[in-house]
Amino acid sequence: MSNHEQFISDEELKRMRKEKLKELVDSKGEKQEVANEPLHVSDADFNDIVNKDTLALIDFWASWCGPCRVLAPTIEELAKDYAGRVLVGKLNVDENPTTAERFQVFSIPTVLIMKKGKEVDRIVGCVPKDNIEAALKKHLG
Numbered sequence: 001m002s003n004h005e006q007f008i009s010d011e012e013l014k015r016m017r018k019e020k021l022k023e024l025v026d027s028k029g030e031k032q033e034v035a036n037e038p039l040h041v042s043d044a045d046f047n048d049i050v051n052k053d054t055l056a057l058i059d060f061w062a063s064w065c066g067p068c069r070v071l072a073p074t075i076e077e078l079a080k081d082y083a084g085r086v087l088v089g090k091l092n093v094d095e096n097p098t099t100a101e102r103f104q105v106f107s108i109p110t111v112l113i114m115k116k117g118k119e120v121d122r123i124v125g126c127v128p129k130d131n132i133e134a135a136l137k138k139h140l141g
Helices: 010-023 044-051 067-083 095-100 129-141
Strands: 040-042 055-061 087-092 110-115 117-126
Touching: 040 044, 044 055, 044 087, 055 067, 055 129, 067 087, 067 129, 110 129, 117 129
Parallel strands: 040 087, 055 087
Antiparallel strands: 055 110, 110 117
8 A cells, every 4th residue: 555545535535524514413404503612511511521522622710810811712712713623611620629629630720631531631821822722733633
């Protein structure tokens, strides 16, 4: 097999996109909404959410945290930029201490990148969007 045969053909890519679109269509034939804003995550639904998608980015934050408020617009942009490819969520550590403790989140903001329910990357502090995107891209493909 030559090197160029290892890549996905255009036809296969089209087929895969068509299948993915079918997945987004519910039983009534209506398109489901693809989240383009961060999903609010809680202790109760954390496992279900991160195990559902292949890649999830979860922002651990608190309302009183200045750096968290500075990072919030970046998280919102990432939710729009990666809609349909990455689940972007926000978990308030004051309201959901069990999950924060479970992942040993001692400083906020902390962004966890989860793949199939497992933590694969962690970014602590208020960092530029490029830093978060670089970490996401490492795990996207």
